[in-house]
Amino acid sequence: MLLIFSYTTVSSQKLPSPLDIPIILSGNFGELRSNHFHSGIDFKTQGRIGLPIRAVKEAFVSRISVSPRGYGRALYLQHPDGTTSVYAHLNSFAAPIENFVRDSQYIKESFPVDLSLSEEIFHIKTGQIIGYGGNTGSSGGPHLHFEIRDTQTNEPIDPLPFFKTQIKDTRKPQIRAMMIYPQEGKGIVNGKTEKQVLKISKDKAGKDTVQTPINAWGEIAMGIKAYDAMNDATNIYGVRELSLSVDDKIVFHYILDRFSFAQTRYLNSFVDWEEWILSRKFYMKSVIEPGNLLNCYVKKDADSNNGIINIEEERSYNFKYALKDLYDNTSILEFEVVGQKQDIPTFKPFGTYYAHSKDNITERDGVKLSIPKGNLYTDIYFTYSMLKNYTPYSHLYKLHKRWPLHKDCPLEITLCNDSFPDKEKYGITAIGEKKISWIGGVYQNGTIKTNIRELGAYTVSIDTTSPKILPILPNKWAIEKKISFKISDNLSGIAQWKGTLNGEFVLFEYDAKKALLFCEFDPKRMSIGKQKLELHVFDACGNEQSYKANISW
Ligand SMILES: [Zn+2]
Numbered sequence: 001m002l003l004i005f006s007y008t009t010v011s012s013q014k015l016p017s018p019l020d021i022p023i024i025l026s027g028n029f030g031e032l033r034s035n036h037f038h039s040g041i042d043f044k045t046q047g048r049i050g051l052p053i054r055a056v057k058e059a060f061v062s063r064i065s066v067s068p069r070g071y072g073r074a075l076y077l078q079h080p081d082g083t084t085s086v087y088a089h090l091n092s093f094a095a096p097i098e099n100f101v102r103d104s105q106y107i108k109e110s111f112p113v114d115l116s117l118s119e120e121i122f123h124i125k126t127g128q129i130i131g132y133g134g135n136t137g138s139s140g141g142p143h144l145h146f147e148i149r150d151t152q153t154n155e156p157i158d159p160l161p162f163f164k165t166q167i168k169d170t171r172k173p174q175i176r177a178m179m180i181y182p183q184e185g186k187g188i189v190n191g192k193t194e195k196q197v198l199k200i201s202k203d204k205a206g207k208d209t210v211q212t213p214i215n216a217w218g219e220i221a222m223g224i225k226a227y228d229a230m231n232d233a234t235n236i237y238g239v240r241e242l243s244l245s246v247d248d249k250i251v252f253h254y255i256l257d258r259f260s261f262a263q264t265r266y267l268n269s270f271v272d273w274e275e276w277i278l279s280r281k282f283y284m285k286s287v288i289e290p291g292n293l294l295n296c297y298v299k300k301d302a303d304s305n306n307g308i309i310n311i312e313e314e315r316s317y318n319f320k321y322a323l324k325d326l327y328d329n330t331s332i333l334e335f336e337v338v339g340q341k342q343d344i345p346t347f348k349p350f351g352t353y354y355a356h357s358k359d360n361i362t363e364r365d366g367v368k369l370s371i372p373k374g375n376l377y378t379d380i381y382f383t384y385s386m387l388k389n390y391t392p393y394s395h396l397y398k399l400h401k402r403w404p405l406h407k408d409c410p411l412e413i414t415l416c417n418d419s420f421p422d423k424e425k426y427g428i429t430a431i432g433e434k435k436i437s438w439i440g441g442v443y444q445n446g447t448i449k450t451n452i453r454e455l456g457a458y459t460v461s462i463d464t465t466s467p468k469i470l471p472i473l474p475n476k477w478a479i480e481k482k483i484s485f486k487i488s489d490n491l492s493g494i495a496q497w498k499g500t501l502n503g504e505f506v507l508f509e510y511d512a513k514k515a516l517l518f519c520e521f522d523p524k525r526m527s528i529g530k531q532k533l534e535l536h537v538f539d540a541c542g543n544e545q546s547y548k549a550n551i552s553w
Contacts, residue, residue: 004330010275013162013163014162014163015056015057015159015162015163016054016056016126017043017054017056017163017166018043018050018053018054018055018056018087018144018146019045019053019054019133019144019392020050020051020052020054021045021046021051021533022169023043023163023166023167023232023261024043024044024230024232024233024420025041025042025043025044025167025230025235025237026039026042026043026044026143026233026235027040027041027042027143027145027235027237028042028158028160028230028237028238028240029156029157029158029159029160029238029240029256029257030158030238030240030256030257030296031040031237031238032238032267032268032270032271032282032284033267034276035264035265035267035268036264036265036267037238037256037259037264037267037270038238039147039156039261040086040088040145040146040147040148040149040156040159040257041145041146041147041159041160041163042143042144042145042146043143043146043379044143044233045133045142045143045144047141047142048133048142048306049091049132049133049134049135049142050091050133051132051133051134051135052132052133053087053129053130053131053132053133053144054127054128054129054130055085055124055125055126055128055130055145056077056085056126056162057077057079057083057085057126057129058079058080058124058125058126058310059077059078059079059080059085059123059124060078060117060119060120060121060122060123060124061075061076061077061078061097061117061121061122061124061130062076062077062078062084062116062117062119063075063076063113063114063116063117063388064076064093064097064100064101064113064114064115064117065113065114065116065500066101066105066111066112066113066114067112067114067137067251067277067510068111068112068137068509068510068511069137069138069512069513070137070296070309071086071088071089071137071138072088072089072090072134072135072136072137072138072139073088073089073090073091073092073093073131073134073136073137074086074087074088074089074090074137074335075087075090075093075097075130075131077130077224078119078123078147078151079151082150082151082152082153083148083149083150083157084148084149084150085146085148085149085156085159085537086145086146086147086148086149086150087130087131087144087145087146088137088144088145088146088147089133089134089135089136089137089139089142089143089144089145090131090132090133090134090136090144091131091132091133091134091136091313091333092131092132092134093130093131093132093137094128094131094132095129095131096122097122097131099334100121100122101113101115102507102522105507106505106507106525109498109505110414111497111507111508111509111510112240113202123328128129136511137513138512138513139513146159147159148162150258153260154260155258155259155260155261156258156259156260156261156263157257158240158256158326160326160421161326163538164326164327168230168231168232169230169231169325169326169327169329170230170231170327170329171228171229171230171231171329172229172323172325172329172330172331173227173228173229173239173323173324173325173329173330173331174226174227174228174229174236174331175200175208175224175225175226175321175323175333176200176225176227177199177200177224177225177283178197178198178200178210178222178223178224178225178333179196179197179198179222179223179224179225179272179275179285180193180195180196180198180214180216180220180221180222180223180282181220181221181223181285181287182194182195182216182218182219182220182223182438183193183218183219183220183221183308184347185344185345185346185347186218186219186341186344186347187189187216187217187218187220187311188216188217188218188342188344188345189214189215189216189220189280190212190215190216191216191342193345193347195223195272197368198210198212198214199211199212200333203391208331208332208333209333209335210333210335213336213338214335214337214338215337215338215339215340216311216337216338216339216340217311217312217339217340217341217342217344218310218311218312218348219308219309219310219311220308220309220337221282221285221286221287221307221308221309222244222252222285222287222307222309222319222321222429223284223285223286223287224242224283224284224286224321224333225273225281225282225284225286226239226242226281226323226325226331227239228240235547238256239256239284239323239324239325240255240256240257240324240325240358241253241254241255241256241323241324242254242286242321242322242323242324243321243322244307244320244321244322245284245319245320245322245356245416246309246317246318246319246320247317247318248318248320250305250502251286251298251305251307251308251309252286252287252288252297252305252306252307253298253305254296254297254298255296255298256296257285257296258295258296259295259296260295262347263293263294263295265404265406265407266292266293266294266406268377268404268406269285269289269291269292269294269377269378269404270282270284270285270292270294270494271283271284271285272285273403273404274402277402285307287306287307287308288305288306288307289356289377289378290356290357290378290379291356291357291374291375291376291377291378291406292377297416309337311337311339311499312339313339314339314340314341315338315339316336316337316338316339317336317337317338317339318334318336319334319335319336319337320332320334321332321333321334330432338358344526347517349381350381350383351380351381351382351383351384351400352381352382352383352384353379353380353381354371354376354379354380354381354384355379356373356376356377356378356379356380357373358373358375359371359372360376360382362382362384362399364384365386365393365395365397366394366395366413366414366415367386367397367399367411367412367413367424367458368411368412369399369409369410369411369412369416369452369516370410370411371405371410372407372409374406374407375405375406375407375409376405376406377404377406380400380403382399382400382455383398383400383401384397384398384399384400385398386398388415388550389416389496389522390431390459391459391460391461391462392417392419392462393415393416393417393418393460393462394413394415394416394417394459394460394461395416395421395425395459396431396458396459397413397457397458397459398456398457399411399455399456399457399458400455400456401445401455401456402454402455402456403454403455403456404431404453404454404455405452405453405454405455406453407453408451408452408453409451409452409453410449410450410451411428411449411451411452412447412448412449412450413428413447413448413458413459413460414446414447415446415447415448415460418446420462422464423443424443424541424542425462425463425464425541425542425543426441426443426448426460426461426462427439427440427441427448427450427460427461427462427463427491427492427540428440428448428450428452428458428459428460428461429458429459429460429461429491430452430456430457430458431456431457431458431459432456432457436461436491438461438463438491438492438493438540439458440454440492440540448460461491462541463490463491463492463539463540463541463543464541464543465489465490465491465539465543466490466539466543466544466545467487467488467489467494467537467538467539467543467544467545468487468488468545468548469485469486469487469535469537469547470487470488471484471485471544471547471549472484472485472486472516474549477551478551478552481520481521481553482518482519482520482521483499483508483518483519483533483551484516484517484518485516485517485535485547486513486515486516486517487510487515487516487517487537489517489539489543490542490549491539492536492539492540492541492543493539493540494510494512494538494539495538495539495540496537496538497510497517497535497536497537497538498535498536499519499533499534499535499536500532500533500534500535501526501531501532501533501551502531503532503534504530506519506522506525507519507525508524508535517535517537521553526553527553528553529552530550530551530552531550531551531552531553532548532549532550533547533548533549533550533551534546534547534548535547535548
């Protein structure tokens with residue numbers, strides 16, 4: 001028998017809810033997040049932890065991961081139809097799975113685990129309880145993060161169509177503002193060559209309108225700040241589908257219904273990244289930069305519908321945005337751009353030309369940065385400057401302004417003074433306007449090598465400070481059968497920890513967002529009575545802090 005996996009067949013299926021409560025979402029697929037698109041839908045859990053989570057379809061457990069960040073406790077169920085469903089931020093797994101995970105954690109002596117399982121270990125029926133909802137990992141409150149993936153390619157697809165009839169949505173997307181982008185040296189808008197925010201307001205009939213008259217000449221592009229809304233929730237969501245047309249001809253169109261994890265970082269080109277860094281506002285650019293290979297853009301061919309609009313006639317151009325959700329609720333915004341012939345100031349570039357389609361390498365003054373092709377979304381004029389002896393070990397290298405890179409780009413800094421004896425303590429740091437971020441790296445013959453995913457200012461620092469361990473109410477540990485600490489690190493970050501009772505490994509769970517490290521009494525592995533507790537916490541540079549105490553369970 002030949003099995004062909006078809007999305008139309010799969011997405012016309014209905015799935016039972018993974019929760020026993022009415023479905024209300026706090027997040028949708030494709031929603032804009034920092035450096036990525038949201039890869040699933042978020043089910044609200046009424047602010048509660050511990051609600052039963054059920055399998056949406058017959059499956060076997062193919063993967064279990066536990067992490068102090070990201071998905072926290074997550075389960076992956078592989079279904080016979082070629083899809084995998086993912087359940088993340090769980091508080092705990094169903095008992096047999098929980099026992100299996102705990103055994104693995106004790107074998108590996110590690111809290112974070114990522115386990116791949118073969119078919120025969122856990123067979124799961126539709127509706128079977130597989131775990132309990134929670135707030136583990138990088139979660140901003142109790143909810144269930146749920147995904148449907150194509151098992152073969154691991155690509156997430158929009159799960160909403162499977163639950164469409166179980167959710168009410170009569171609200172259309174909301175447009176908040178627009179941005180207009182004259183193209184460098186090629187266009188001008190309202191007498192300016194800089195990008196400009198255009199305010200949106202409602203007219204008497206409740207229709208969205210643009211307040212400012214727009215006149216332009218040459219090449220321009222548009223951007224829009226908009227959200228979707230749903231019934232029964234005040235949350236804001238991502239806009240699933242958007243098109244921009246000029247004089248009834250579509251110039252830009254996307255549908256966010258599937259992407260790959262290798263593509264999710266194209267978000268940094270999908271949105272106005274500089275604006276996001278500056279104001280924490282997501283303007284979606286209605287333009288496809290040449291190095292942006294996100295497959296959600298609807299194009300007839302490689303050069304069509306890339307969003308660049310050429311205003312070349314002295315007349316009125318009719319622009320129309322259409323924003324649509326899965327339920328076909330649609331917002332329309334119409335406005336005019338008046339073509340007005342005028343001089344376009346010449347663009348005077350400053351810096352070294354870096355083509356997005358080529359490998360670009362900077363090597364000077366003890367720094368080497370390689371930007372292999374595929375990492376820039378558009379061509380740039382790379383600027384460089386250097387501040388001597390910024391730290392006792394290195395100069396400060398200003399490698400362009402803050403600018404996104406798609407993948408890891410190798411950066412090497414040669415120390416100008418390799419005087420620190422313990423080489424493990426060196427690391428590359430990113431120097432921001434307000435904060436210093438540890439990037440790290442490997443020491444080799446006086447050079448530190450690492451990878452960066454953003455251009456900006458970099459230097460070499462050392463981290464010689466040990467993490468801090470703060471016991472939380474130790475006099476209650478025995479009564480509550482739980483040992484708790486708050487742990488923190490000043491620079492390179494918490495990397496490892498090891499706890500023992502009477503010299504035997506015990507599992508300490510770590511919640512990075514709360515900086516909590518805790519160990520719950522496990523009757524299977526721990527005995528009651530007096531014992532010696534020892535905890536060792538390490539940062540990424542191997543600086544160690546320890547804590548010793550006696551405890552009587
Ligand atoms: Zn989520």
